[in-house]
Amino acid sequence: MRTVTLTVEFAVRELRERFAGSFAGILWAVFQPALQLAIFAFVFVKVFNAKIPGANAPGYVAFLAVALWPWTAFSDAILQATRAIQDNAALIGKVAFPRAVLVVARVCSSFAIHLLGFVVIISILAIFDDSVRLGSGFLFSLLLFLPLFVLALGISLLFAAVQVFVRDLVQLLTQLLPLLLYCAPVFYDRAIMPAEYRPWLSLNPFTFYAEAFHASVLGHGEIAPSGIAYALLVAALAFLIGWRLFARLDRHFEDFL
Amino acid sequence: MSEVLVRTEGLGKSYPKSFHHRDRIRALWRLLVSRREIASTAVLSDVSIEVRRGESLGLIGANGAGKSTLLKLISGVLTPTTGTLAVHGEVGALLELGAGFHLEHTGRENIMMTAALHGMTGARLNACMPTIIEFADIGHYIDEPVKHYSSGMVVRLGFAIIAVLKPDLLITDEVLAVGDEAFQKKCIRWMQDYLDDGGTLILVSHSMYHIQKLCRHACWLRDGRVAMSGDVFDVTQAYLAFQELKLAAQESGAARAGGKLEFMVEDVQLDDVEGELPLVIEQGKGFNVKLRLRSRDGRRPVIAVGIVRADGTPVYGVSSEMDGYQPALDSTGETRCTLCFDDPQLLPGSYTVRVHPLDPEGLRVFDTVERPLVVRGSTSEFGLVRLAHRWLPPNGEMA
Numbered sequence: 001m002r003t004v005t006l007t008v009e010f011a012v013r014e015l016r017e018r019f020a021g022s023f024a025g026i027l028w029a030v031f032q033p034a035l036q037l038a039i040f041a042f043v044f045v046k047v048f049n050a051k052i053p054g055a056n057a058p059g060y061v062a063f064l065a066v067a068l069w070p071w072t073a074f075s076d077a078i079l080q081a082t083r084a085i086q087d088n089a090a091l092i093g094k095v096a097f098p099r100a101v102l103v104v105a106r107v108c109s110s111f112a113i114h115l116l117g118f119v120v121i122i123s124i125l126a127i128f129d130d131s132v133r134l135g136s137g138f139l140f141s142l143l144l145f146l147p148l149f150v151l152a153l154g155i156s157l158l159f160a161a162v163q164v165f166v167r168d169l170v171q172l173l174t175q176l177l178p179l180l181l182y183c184a185p186v187f188y189d190r191a192i193m194p195a196e197y198r199p200w201l202s203l204n205p206f207t208f209y210a211e212a213f214h215a216s217v218l219g220h221g222e223i224a225p226s227g228i229a230y231a232l233l234v235a236a237l238a239f240l241i242g243w244r245l246f247a248r249l250d251r252h253f254e255d256f257l
Numbered sequence: 258m259s260e261v262l263v264r265t266e267g268l269g270k271s272y273p274k275s276f277h278h279r280d281r282i283r284a285l286w287r288l289l290v291s292r293r294e295i296a297s298t299a300v301l302s303d304v305s306i307e308v309r310r311g312e313s314l315g316l317i318g319a320n321g322a323g324k325s326t327l328l329k330l331i332s333g334v335l336t337p338t339t340g341t342l343a344v345h346g347e348v349g350a351l352l353e354l355g356a357g358f359h360l361e362h363t364g365r366e367n368i369m370m371t372a373a374l375h376g377m378t379g380a381r382l383n384a385c386m387p388t389i390i391e392f393a394d395i396g397h398y399i400d401e402p403v404k405h406y407s408s409g410m411v412v413r414l415g416f417a418i419i420a421v422l423k424p425d426l427l428i429t430d431e432v433l434a435v436g437d438e439a440f441q442k443k444c445i446r447w448m449q450d451y452l453d454d455g456g457t458l459i460l461v462s463h464s465m466y467h468i469q470k471l472c473r474h475a476c477w478l479r480d481g482r483v484a485m486s487g488d489v490f491d492v493t494q495a496y497l498a499f500q501e502l503k504l505a506a507q508e509s510g511a512a513r514a515g516g517k518l519e520f521m522v523e524d525v526q527l528d529d530v531e532g533e534l535p536l537v538i539e540q541g542k543g544f545n546v547k548l549r550l551r552s553r554d555g556r557r558p559v560i561a562v563g564i565v566r567a568d569g570t571p572v573y574g575v576s577s578e579m580d581g582y583q584p585a586l587d588s589t590g591e592t593r594c595t596l597c598f599d600d601p602q603l604l605p606g607s608y609t610v611r612v613h614p615l616d617p618e619g620l621r622v623f624d625t626v627e628r629p630l631v632v633r634g635s636t637s638e639f640g641l642v643r644l645a646h647r648w649l650p651p652n653g654e655m656a
Contacts, residue, residue: 002376009373017361094357095374096333096350165285245289251336252288254329255273256281 003098010105014080015112029113030120033072037065037121044187052189058131058218065121066132066217067186067210070145073114074152074206075177081106081156082163082170089257099250100243103160107153115145122217131218141216147235148209154238157246164253184210189220205234260345262426262457263308263331267340270326271297301326301481303340310346310425313458315472315489317465317496323481324461328352328428331459346457349375349424351415351432360404364395364414367403371418385421393417394440408435416440420447427451430461445470465493494568501569505627520558520614522626523549523591527610533628535607540634543599550614552590558614560584561622562596564630567607572641578619602643605634 019026041061044050052063084102085092092099119142126132163169184206190198201207208231214220273284274296301323308314316324329335330342332350357374358367368389372382390399393413398406406414412435419427427448433441448471452458462468468475468489475492477484484499485492526547527536538544552558563574577584584592608630613622636643 005376005378006373009370009378013359013362013366013370091357091359093329093334094350094352095371096348097374162285165281167281249285249288252284254335256284 003101006097006101007105007108010101011108011112014105014109018109018113026113030117033069033114033117034121037061037068040064040068040187050188052220053191054189054220057189058214058220059129062125062129062132062218063189063214063220064187065125066141066213067184069114069118069121070148070209070213071181071184071186071206073111073118073145074148074209075181076114077107077110077149077152078156078159079170079173079177080110081152082159082173084156085160085164085253086167086257092253092257099253100157100246103156103246104153107149107156111145111149111152115142131220133217133219137216137219141213144209144212144216147231150239151205151231151235154235154240154242157239157242161246161249161253164249164256180204180206183207185214186210205231205238259310259312261307261309262344262346263306263459264343265307265331265340266305268304268327268330268337268342269299269302269339270323270330270335271299271338273297297338299338299481301330301478304478304481304483305340306476306483306486308426308457308459310457311452311455312474313452313460313472315468315475315493316459316461316478317463317468317475317493318478318484319500322478324478325352325430326481327478328430328459328461332428344426346425347375348426348428349419349422350428350430351419352428352430358403358411358415361402363402364393364399364406365390367414368418371415372422375418375422375424377422389417389421392420392443409437409440412436413440416444420444420451423451423456426457426459428459431463433462433467434464465497469493497568501565501567505625518623519553519556520616520623521551521553522612522614522624523551525549525610525612525626525628527628527630530628535629535631537631537633540603540605540632540636541600543597543601544630546596546598546610546612546628547593548596548612549591549593550584552586552592552614555586555590556617557584557586558592558623559617559619560594560596561613561615563611563613564601564603565609565611566641567609570641572603572608576615576619578615601632603632604636604638604641604643605632606641607631 015026019028041064044064045060050060052058052060057063081103084106085099088102122132122138123134126134159169159173183201184204185201186206190201190207190211193201208227211221212223212227212231215223274280304323304327306314316327318324326335328350329352330337331344332348332352333344334350334352357371359370362370365386368386369382372378372385377385393399393410393416395406395410395413398410399414403411403414412432416429416432416436419429433444436444445467448458448460452471458471460468460471472489474487475489476486477492477496485495524547528538528544528547530536536544546562548560548562550558550560559576559578561574561576564572566572582594584594586592610628610630612626612628614624615622
């Protein structure tokens with residue numbers, strides 16, 4: 001019980017801190033990705049003239065937005081949470097409490113911000129683009145955030161623990177996460193890839209989510225039950241490994257902070 | 258016997274020797290895969306203590322003796338490397354300054370956070386908030402970021418939260434030293450009330466006054482080990498005596514090593530005792546201090562002689578200048594003289610006789626030589642010396 005209230009307290013504090021001192025405050029949660037989406041939309045639609053192949057294909061902007069928001073939640077959560085232990089070194093040195101709370105709180109706050117952004121932007125897109133469906137498909141897409149959250153949490157726990165020992169990890173992550181983004185069908189559809197590369201995309205844990213969001217919100221492609229099973233398994237495994245490793249290293253944090 | 262709140266057996270803590278990048282990666286590898294020992298420095302070893310509910314334990318020792326490490330272990334911030342540690346009940350720890358406050362947040366926000374860390378939220382917190390703010394007594398600063406606080410205000414706030422939380426076991430690390438006089442008094446009064454109500458306290462302080470006032474037991478840590486533990490007065494006495502000795506050894510050692518002094522004590526003898534053995538006298542008997550001093554440039558030194566108790570408390574000091582005695586130098590610059598304490602009135606105990614030569618102006622101390630003195634006796638009077646006194650009946654006349 002204490003752990004839950006503590007997590008909520010830390011997550012709220014995290015949210016406040018992230019937007020502290022800025023005029024727009026929490027609006028930035030929607031503002032910033034929207035701006036990014038506008039830039040991408042300009043570059044890809046106007047400059048590269050990007051289109052999604054297929055007869056009933058959705059518009060490119062909707063296609064991009066539907067997968068980009070979950071990705072932002074996912075990558076932002078990992079980046080923020082990896083530094084959670086390191087950033088709170090002073091607190092860890094003075095007060096005894098379950099340290100995993102710090103990591104969970106950061107992942108929660110990232111997901112809260114971007115989930116809100118997702119809902120807002122999809123609602124807006126639904127006005128302009130009738131391929132965006134606000135019905136059951138949209139509700140299902142919200143469910144998809146759950147395994148994505150567990151996956152992000154597992155990876156974050158692992159990285160946050162390792163970051164205490166090897167401080168280069170965050171630097172490396174800022175380089176590697178975009179690579180993972182480009183290797184998932186977020187900016188493009190899997191169908192436009194040369195056939196021999198297509199299966200490789202499935203190795204990327206985010207590929208399932210990108211395609212599942214496209215399918216549920218836009219009705220573009222479909223979700224295979226095996227894909228869901230695979231994604232749930234990966235998420236559970238990531239969480240287990242992350243949790244175990246964090247628990248193992250937890251007692252040594254103070255020595256290395 | 259009341260319930261045991263803290264019990265440690267053979268408790269030890271080592272920090273890894275690291276801090277090259279490679280060491281950190283190697284440490285991670287060893288922790289995860291090979292599980293071999295990491296090269297480490299022991300800061301605390303083989304500490305076995307027990308604190309029962311309602312007890313108060315003072316931890317004393319020099320800087321770096323491991324006091325804070327022990328507190329961190331008990332409060333759960335650190336995990337022990339060796340030995341076992343069992344803690345029952347809710348622990349409220351005030352470790353060092355700051356108590357884990359976030360500098361950018363206001364005092365009020367930090368109260369909420371800290372309270373949540375101790376498991377207090379919602380209605381209970383709202384009810385306690387005014388009490389905390391009142392106890393901290395830092396005025397409008399409560400709504401300003403903690404980074405604008407003085408160190409005293411930070412401690413006030415930290416202590417106020419703990420005071421209202423009233424944990425089963427209170428751990429504080431040298432926090433009283435920062436607050437001002439009024440707040441110190443307030444804290445001490447609070448701690449006394451807390452102890453009277455059956456609270457349990459572990460206190461680290463360099464102020465023997467605070468330790469003796471608040472604690473009934475004390476534990477002296479030296480180089481990470483328990484040097485002595487037991488009744489607070491015994492332990493603090495022994496600790497002070499040890500500190501005094503160490504300091505004296507350092508001072509005279511440093512001076513003598515620094516080359517020939519302008520004025521030097523060649524020899525001090527108490528009665529006829531050779532070397533540095535103690536002179537043992539019966540209470541009420543006198544003794545002589547035989548001195549041999551040397552002056553390098555033929556100027557006459559002022560000779561100061563003092564008697565201190567074993568823990569460093571001065572009993573009496575006097576110099577040749579005060580008494581108008583002029584030591585006579587021979588052609589080699591040496592002077593011999595004897596100071597007679599015919600009727601010293603010292604009560605039984607261990608004392609030290611100190612001799613210092615000073616420059617002719619009586620301003621600079623050049624050397625220190627000490628000789629131990631033991632007074633034996635079976636009187637039950639208290640203190641250091643017998644003061645002349647007498648009793649008068651109600652209508653008695655002054656004799």
